[in-house]
Amino acid sequence: MFKQERIYTYDGSLDGLFCVVFRAFEDKVSPSAIIPRKAGYQVPLGEILPVDTVSSNAQRVWKKIIDRSDQKNARKISVAFLSERPETDMLLWRYLNKLFTHPYGDYYKNMLDEDVYEITQTARRVRMEVHRFQGFVRFQRTRDDIYAAAIDPDNDIVQLLAPHFKGRFSDRRWLIYDTRRKYGIFYDMQQISIVALDDDSFSLTSGNIRQNARAVDEDYYRTLWQHYYDAINIKERKNDRQMRSFMPVRYWKYLPEKDR
Amino acid sequence: MKDKVLRKLNILADAAKYDVSCSSSGSSRASKGGLGNAKSAGICHSFTEDGRCISLLKILYTNHCIYDCAYCVNRRSNDRPRATFTPAELAELTVSFYRRNFIEGLFLSSGVLRNPDYTMEQLNTVVRKLRNEHRFNGYVHMKSIPGADPLLVREAGLLADRLSVNIEIPSELQLKRLAPEKDFASVYDPMNLISREMLASKEERRKYRNAPRFVPAGQSTQLIVGASPDKDYSILKLASGFYDEQKIKRVYYSGFMPVNEYDNRLPVLTAPPLRRENRLYQADWLMRFYHFRYDEILDEQHPDLEPSIDPKLAYALRNPHLYPVDLNKATHEEILRVPGIGVRSAKIIVANRRFGKITMTHLKRMGVALNRAKYFILCGELLTGTKTLYPEQIRRRLAGKKDMAGKQLSLFEAAGTDLNQDKPSSLING
Ligand code: SF4
Numbered sequence: 231m232f233k234q235e236r237i238y239t240y241d242g243s244l245d246g247l248f249c250v251v252f253r254a255f256e257d258k259v260s261p262s263a264i265i266p267r268k269a270g271y272q273v274p275l276g277e278i279l280p281v282d283t284v285s286s287n288a289q290r291v292w293k294k295i296i297d298r299s300d301q302k303n304a305r306k307i308s309v310a311f312l313s314e315r316p317e318t319d320m321l322l323w324r325y326l327n328k329l330f331t332h333p334y335g336d337y338y339k340n341m342l343d344e345d346v347y348e349i350t351q352t353a354r355r356v357r358m359e360v361h362r363f364q365g366f367v368r369f370q371r372t373r374d375d376i377y378a379a380a381i382d383p384d385n386d387i388v389q390l391l392a393p394h395f396k397g398r399f400s401d402r403r404w405l406i407y408d409t410r411r412k413y414g415i416f417y418d419m420q421q422i423s424i425v426a427l428d429d430d431s432f433s434l435t436s437g438n439i440r441q442n443a444r445a446v447d448e449d450y451y452r453t454l455w456q457h458y459y460d461a462i463n464i465k466e467r468k469n470d471r472q473m474r475s476f477m478p479v480r481y482w483k484y485l486p487e488k489d490r
Numbered sequence: 491m492k493d494k495v496l497r498k499l500n501i502l503a504d505a506a507k508y509d510v511s512c513s514s515s516g517s518s519r520a521s522k523g524g525l526g527n528a529k530s531a532g533i534c535h536s537f538t539e540d541g542r543c544i545s546l547l548k549i550l551y552t553n554h555c556i557y558d559c560a561y562c563v564n565r566r567s568n569d570r571p572r573a574t575f576t577p578a579e580l581a582e583l584t585v586s587f588y589r590r591n592f593i594e595g596l597f598l599s600s601g602v603l604r605n606p607d608y609t610m611e612q613l614n615t616v617v618r619k620l621r622n623e624h625r626f627n628g629y630v631h632m633k634s635i636p637g638a639d640p641l642l643v644r645e646a647g648l649l650a651d652r653l654s655v656n657i658e659i660p661s662e663l664q665l666k667r668l669a670p671e672k673d674f675a676s677v678y679d680p681m682n683l684i685s686r687e688m689l690a691s692k693e694e695r696r697k698y699r700n701a702p703r704f705v706p707a708g709q710s711t712q713l714i715v716g717a718s719p720d721k722d723y724s725i726l727k728l729a730s731g732f733y734d735e736q737k738i739k740r741v742y743y744s745g746f747m748p749v750n751e752y753d754n755r756l757p758v759l760t761a762p763p764l765r766r767e768n769r770l771y772q773a774d775w776l777m778r779f780y781h782f783r784y785d786e787i788l789d790e791q792h793p794d795l796e797p798s799i800d801p802k803l804a805y806a807l808r809n810p811h812l813y814p815v816d817l818n819k820a821t822h823e824e825i826l827r828v829p830g831i832g833v834r835s836a837k838i839i840v841a842n843r844r845f846g847k848i849t850m851t852h853l854k855r856m857g858v859a860l861n862r863a864k865y866f867i868l869c870g871e872l873l874t875g876t877k878t879l880y881p882e883q884i885r886r887r888l889a890g891k892k893d894m895a896g897k898q899l900s901l902f903e904a905a906g907t908d909l910n911q912d913k914p915s916s917l918i919n920g
Contacts, residue, residue, distance in 0.1 A: 340845040341838050342852055365535040365545075369590045377589065397527050398628075402589070450492055454499055454583070455592050461503035462548060463538040466747060466762055472541030476534065487536055 235262040237273060239280045242266035244311045245288035247319060251326050252287040253279070260327075264319040291326070298329050299338040310353040312386045318352060325349045359383055360390045366481055367391070367406055370438065370452075371445040377404040380437035380484050388415055392422045409434055437484030452486045459487035495583065501573040505553040505564055508747060509599055509633075509656070509712060524625025526588060526595075528651055528707075533594050546597035546631060547587055551575055551613055555601030559669035560753045561658065561717045561746065564601045568750070574603065577612065581619040581626075588628055595629030595651070596620070606637035614642060617649040629707070634684070636676045643680055647687055652707040652739070655680045660725045664718035668755055677711075681736045684709045688737070708739035715770060716746040716763040717756060723784075723793035726773055730784040733777065743770040769795040776801055779833050780826045798889040803829040806866055807881040816868040817848045830863030862888060 236259045240246035247264070254261055265273055267280070295304045311322060325345045329338050341347050369377035377399065381388065388408045392415050395404060399417075405425070407414030409432055416425045432439055482488035534543035550564075552574035558565045575583075584596045598616060603609050613632055620626040632650040634643050647653055655677055659665035662674040684705060691704035711732060713725065725743070732738040745762035773795060776782040780802070787801050788794070796804050806813060806829050815824050817839055825836045835856045839848055850869060853860060865884045 339842075341842045342845045342848070344855070347855055361531070361533070364529075365533045365591075365594075367591045371589075379591070394529075399525070399589070401523070401525055451586050451590060454496060455587065455590070457496060457500055458503050458547070458587075458592075459536065459538070459544070461500050462507045462544065464507055464540045464747070467540035467542075467764065469541035470539060473537045473539055476541065476543070477537040485536065 235260055235276070237261065237263045237265065237276045237278045239265045239267050239271075239273060239278065241283050242268050243283060244308055245285060246281065246283040247311065247322060248288040248291035249283050250281050251323060252291050253281050254323070255330070261320070261323055264323060266319070294330060295326070298335075303338050306349065306353045309356050309390070310349050312390070313352045313356050314385050315352065315355075321345060321348055321352065356385050356387060356390075359385050360387050360394075362481075363387065363391055364394050366477075366485065367395070368437065368485060369404060370448050372439060372443050373445055375403065375445075377402055378432075378439055379404075379406050380409050380432040381406060382408065382410050382481075382484065384480075386411060388413070389424075391415070392417075396422060407432060409437070435483060436489055456487050456490065495579055498573040498575055498579070499549070499583070501571050502550045502553055502575065503548070505601075506548045506550045506597075506599055508563070508744065509548065509597075524627050525585065526626055526628035528595065528627065528629040535591065535593055545594045546629065547584055547593045547595070548597040549575075549580070549599075551580065551598060551600035551609070551616065552603045553601050554603050556604070557602055557669070557671050559658075559672070560750060560755050561668055561714055563749050565750070575616075577615040577619055580616045581624060584620060584628075585624050585626060588626070593628075595631070597631040599633035600635065602635060602637075606635045607639050607642060610635045610638035610642040610646065614645050614649060617646070621649055631707075631710075634680045636672060636680070638680070640680075640683055643683060644687060647684060647704045648702050650705060652710060653684055653705050654710045654712070655684070656712040657728070658712065658714050659718050660713050660720040660728050661718065664720060668718065678736075681709065681711070681732075681738070685736045685738075708737070710740040710742065711738055712742040712744055714746050715743050715767050716759065719757075721793040722766070722770060722773070722795045723788040723790065725770060726777070726784040726788055729774060730777060741774060743767050743774070765797050766795070769797065769801060773801045776805075781823060782827075799885065800829070802827070803862060803888060807885055810881050813866040814868045815866060817853075818843060818869070828863055828866050830859035830861070830866075832858075 236254075236257070238250045238254065238261045240250050246266070250261065250264055262276060263274060265271055292304065295307060307322065307325075310318065325348075328343070328345060334340075337343070338346060341350065363381060363383055367379045367381060369379045372378055386408075388406055388411070391406055395406065396417055400419070403416075403418055405414055405416045407425075407427060412429075413424055413426050415422050430440070438444070477485075477488075532543075532545055534545050536544040538544060552572070553564045553570075554572050554574060555562075555564045555566055558567055563570070580596075580598075584593075587593045588595070596617075598613055600609050600613055603612070613635070617630055617632060620630065629652075630650045631652040631654065632646050634646060634653050634655045636655070643653070657665075657674075657677050659668055666673055687704045688708065691701065694701035695703065713728070715725070729741040732741055745764050745767035746757075746759065747762050748756075748759045750756060751758075773782075773784075773787050776787060777784060782805070787805060792808070795801055799807075806827070812824075812827065815828050817825060822836060822840045825831060825839055826833065828836075831839075835853070835858050838856055839852075842848070848869060850860070853863070853869065
């Protein structure tokens with residue numbers, strides 16, 4: 231059905247990607263690459279079509295996904311989209327193409343299909359990172375009693391952390407900030423909002439907030455935690471490889487017990 | 491004051507580290523407007539240098555002890571620094587760690603100070619403070635102090651998410667030899683009390699939705715491997731009994747750390763038996779998630795797990811008549827028994843056969859350990875060669891190879907890994 235090939239660019243949002251899918255179907259063109267227009271993006275040679283995000287078109291794709299599968303599967307797609315593994319956009323395209331054109335009603339469940347399997351795995355990996363960060367977030371108290379944390383995850387997951395931390399710390403204001411993607415979520419004891427901060431709010435080497443913004447006790451609790459981390463270790467059982475596989479080195483920089 | 495707490499933390503965390511049962515899964519407790527909640531999938535907040543998950547603040551109330559158990563660093567005849575928290579200090583420490591997201595909750599154990607009742611009462615006071623004064627709804631695992639009054643144990647069960655009574659030594663004879671003040675009754679009585687109360691509370695809650703919950707995350711126990719001459723077969727038999735009868739959620743196996751070398755009742759070890767400990771966890775895993783009975787894994791003739799191959803592989807090699815398993819036809823149960831195939835893969839295979847033939851490509855993609863599985867399966871066009879290989883040849887090829895099962899296992903042990911401890915198919919924790 232698809233004859234020509236074309237490179238599509240979009241604004242980097244899930245709605246934007248859905249609009250690419252919408253457009254490709256309309257044009258009967260199979261994308262040879264799908265590229266988000268983020269800072270410093272590069273586009274290979276070929277016929278290029280920038281797609282604007284039109285929310286009614288995105289809505290139609292969303293509705294079609296739910297028609298052809300179910301809410302849970304639609305959720306899975308939106309989670310997989312947050313993956314920053316290369317080629318995720320093309321994988322999503324191939325997957326949606328199959329979902330919309332395959333005659334079987336439940337093809338989306340067919341784990342023998344490579345793309346179906348890969349989408350499932352991709353969503354699984356993103357959720358695994360969310361699960362990891364439910365543990366790896368480290369709050370520091372500020373002078374005005376906000377609990378603030380810096381994170382730098384592989385995937386764009388900060389928003390997926392919101393329900394967990396809202397359920398757990400509903401009686402204080404808190405902030406979780408992605409220092410690489412430069413945005414975060416802030417909870418004011420009523421609701422959660424997306425925020426952007428000045429670049430020097432957190433140290434990019436330790437994740438610490440500025441000394442003059444830290445509550446006076448903060449260093450003490452950090453020390454207690456570091457001592458606890460050392461005391462609980464059993465030297466005779468040292469297993470560095472296992473520790474690193476559960477807690478990869480790239481996550482250490484914002485963990486007080488590892489960043490010393 | 492701050493220095494005092496730091497010193498106590500150092501001593502009492504160090505003294506608590508040998509208790510391995512530090513997981514936080516299996517409870518869910520809503521926040522109710524106070525601080526915190528408990529998640530049914532355990533969350534690891536960090537990992538120690540020895541590769542274990544840090545989920546809870548694992549700490550002793552005191553490391554003073556009136557008893558003298560041979561295998562314990564805190565026994566009264568050891569000359570080492572001792573410390574005791576006040577309930578207020580410990581409750582505040584827990585909350586300050588929790589608010590910073592260092593921990594999932596508290597795992598509170600203790601040496602026996604003055605007498606068991608007094609000690610249990612102190613532990614209850616800590617948790618009462620947490621629950622009432624700090625309105626703390628996070629996870630709490632308490633040790634039930636052997637010999638404490640049933641009323642105090644009952645109160646603990648209403649405060650905590652999980653209670654544990656450690657059996658420590660797998661046979662009564664050996665237990666009495668190494669810990670003269672203890673016997674099996676001192677372990678089984680509180681265990682049975684806890685399982686009865688759990689049942690009663692479930693029953694109550696069916697009638698009245700607001701009836702109090704008794705240890706919603708169940709009870710666990712730990713036993714030390716290698717401090718006594720007990721065989722793996724009797725260990726698995728004991729564990730299997732705990733799962734069936736006391737409805738214990740988890741049995742933890744802790745390789746004996748060579749401590750108290752001066753005590754000649756203890757074996758002379760240069761290092762903890764980590765390999766054996768790992769094999770026991772694998773066997774335990776087979777009982778809990780692969781529907782093996784303990785006497786299928788070992789028997790009187792084979793009383794010990796083989797160090798060089800994992801227990802599922804050992805089972806397959808002892809039962810060649812059950813293989814090869816045709817993945818396109820076999821039942822879920824049969825597929826679960828194939829070495830190298832995990833719970834998740836078995837489920838995917840069975841659920842997706844209606845879409846087409848399962849081939850090696852699919853298995854590879856799912857992460858099946860083909861180096862082991864290939865000897866035991868028929869898969870699409872592929873006849874994998876079992877016909878020409880005898881169990882002894884397979885054993886020779888696979889013995890000592892790093893096995894995925896071990897890796898998978900530790901994965902789940904950690905993530906929480908125990909991501910979802912009780913359902914290994916769901917992603918961990920990876
Ligand atoms: S009662 Fe517990 S703390 Fe005391 S010596 Fe025995 S094992 Fe150690």
